[in-house]
Amino acid sequence: MNPDQIPKSYDAPATEERWYRFWEERKFFAASDGSSAPRFCIVMPPPNITGSLHMGHALTNTLQDIVVRWKRMQGFNTLWVPGTDHAGIGTQNVIERQLAKKKIHRNDLGREKFEQIVWEWKEQAEKTIHHQLRRMGFSCDWSRVAFTMSPQLSRAVREVFVTLYEEGWIYRGEYMVNWCPRCTTAISDLEAQHHPEQGHLYYVRYPLQNSGDSVTVATTRPETMLGDTAVAVHPDDDRYRNLVGKILILPLLNREIPIISDSIVQKDFGTGALKITPAHDPNDYQAGLRHQLPLVQVIDESGKMTAQAGPYSGLSREQARQKVLHDLKEQGFLIKTEPYSLSVARCQRCNTVVEPLVSTQWFVKIAPLAEPAIAALETGRIRFIPANYERVYFEWMRNIHDWCISRQLWWGHRIPAWYCEACGRMLVSRTDPERCPHCGEAELRQDPDVLDTWFSSALWPFSTLGWPEKTRDLELFYPNSVMMTGFDIIFFWVARMIMMGIHFMGEVPFGTVFLNGLVRNEQKQKMSKSKENAVDPLEIIDQYGTDAVRFTLAVMTGAGSDIIFSTDRMIGYRSFANKIWNAVRFLLLNLPEDASPVSADEARELASGRSLSTVNRWILHRLNAIVAEVNEDLGKFRFDESSNALYHFFWHELCDWYLELSKPVLNLKSGEDHEQTIKTMIYVLDVSLRALHPFMPFITEDLWQRLPHQGESITVAPYPMPDAGLTNPEADREMNQIIDFVTSVRAVRSENNLDPARKLPVELVVASQQRHQLQRYQPAILALGRLSEIRLVEAFHEDGNHLRGFSAMGEFALVAETEVDRQSELERLKREVAKIREEMERQTRKLSNEDFLRKAPQPVIDLTRGKQAELAAKLEKLSAELTRLGG
């Protein structure tokens, strides 16, 4: 082949552009539901439609794609549904931020106009997703990108809501919920993130009515005192026993509040007296219910003080705190202030401090739904990888609280409940009602709230397959084969999918849950947009190529551990891509015009025939071992092991040894060995490319198409499977000896700084059997050791310029033309002797231990004995050499 036809190095962008177009046009990735093949399905978690794809998504989705490509090549009928669920707060925030740039608030637009804007924006977002999926090399069915707000998925959401409502699992009620004053919506417990922050503990004196006495309470949130409706003390607290039932005067507002007795108070915290603010603290709310205390709401939905806060009305929470403190101090009620570390809840989406507020919300009574979901893991119908996350799951599921599903947002699935203006009754319905079924009036007002994003996400494994219709997809691909996602959303998503799946499908949504770690940056920090340390995967792809990025992600995905994003590794695997490119290039430059593909059967025939050289037998043996390992590791989701095995094999066995050993054969240009070596090489590279394809889709396709191959695309070519007919331990042993010999020669040469460009003769003293082998491999050894000739001798010339070396094949001497640095060679030998002595010592100690001889298994003892003998022999030779050099 003309060398100009294949460039000297891998050009990722050109290759990528060519092949994703090709795949897209051929529609290789569409599921063919007519086939009787075994099925494999992954429903993909959402790529981030709200902005650029982030590294976490890139990781999860890459791992999924590796598995899907692997399964597809194995002949599975695969379906991979990509999609996005952005029916909620995240999306609304993105849109609001965009509007804010134009100085528009959503209130200026009104709900309908706002929704319209999101729909327009969604068109663009879908294009973005499509682009991202392509760049990452994902083999999903492009035509099936699922979008939660689509009419079909909306229908599924409504169906689930109404069914759960009818079954009594959904209820509406007034409770204290986490409220984000910036998003002006309720959020679930999970969305409120607690972090320790440095604050203060304020001691405030509340005077007793008609008395000079007072009670001092400690609080971290002085502004909430405006809403206090009691002060509580512990029933067993002697200090306050006779004060229970007395009345206190709330400072600043001069309201009368009672002293009550309740065991939620901890006697030894603060002063032992606790102010009770039922409207602004979950514990106090409960206490308020127990003691029938009034609710005094002093903070409103947007975090401003209400009219109830008297003179503080209209101030923000923060301003009110300052003013309250100022006033308390001025009027002598603030006793002292201590620094105090407290846990502050912030909104997951916008980081605003969450305000507990009482409001009417929709809830899912979730404990009963959780039970079968717990059982699914207990009985092993669902299995987590790594398994230790099962414990986390159990812990949460067994202590699960009712799930607040309503959100006061403008974007999302609207709750299908209507209120009749005429009779005031509520109606929950699958279809938009025309009129009230109770009184017949048409004046119906739909509940303004929307559902939590995760409510619709929970339906993903079946809603994306067409449910509630009984579709063919659903029949074929439910339950999904495997769920792959980050461990950080076990509760948000995985647990809820399991509950909903079991409840509505009567069957678990997937059998295996694979959880990958987080992607961190080189300082080990979590990558996040708010910290501005996030890396855009598409930019990294521009820099290193998709194949290198995918391979890096795979190789760094250890079992259950986070991955540290490293540019160095990326560079290394970009080099690997180049290595692959050049290995194939090497073959192409040596390929006869009429070369044809080599099938697995042909390869087996070659391997079982008599004439195939040991080198070729050896590489087929190694190839087969790697294929077996990769399949096994991928089955266990060991992406690191499988990719590493391929990397090591390709670079350090195939390229470093096999191709080098084959060069002398290829130079022959003809003959049986030449012909068979070409065939072997075609086969080995073909199999290697197919084995690598799930990890590096682009380069493998490109090279595979250039090699003799069978089939339209490597994407639909069979994945290599182990074949016992290729194993050959004999060839493996023999080659290892040659490799060891060449390595020893090189080491001696290198350690003595002998210029490799200068060809040196080597003399060998060897046993007869090895002599035969050495003759056979002479050309390869000459080439790899950069030697001019090999002389097989019975005994060495006693020449001072001979450098002795040892390998399993025998003792050898390099004949140097110049004076050898005797001193440094002596030192080197001495160092080596010391090392061997030490090692021998260890073996001897073992063998002189009677317990070891009595209790250790025989193979271990034999191994130790053999090793000791080997070391002894080597020591003897080294000592002789030392003597010879006059040491």
Place this chain on the structure above:
RNA sequence: GGGCGCUUAGCUCAGUUGGUUAGAGCGCCUGCCUUACAAGCAGGAGGUCCGCGGUUCGAGCCCGCGAGCGCCCACCA
């Protein structure tokens, strides 16, 4: 307050049921433009496997205690 995890080479990490001299990539040092690849090739240095104790013929791995770090959950003012 509960739970989970981590600590191995300068850096990032493997090390599967305990058994050869604890490995890899990057980095470092030395020598090479050898007609696939300098994004390359060959060779080399570098480790008290966090500490202490225990089990065992034998421990990086199992058990106990301790130290440091990280994460998750939980309503403690």
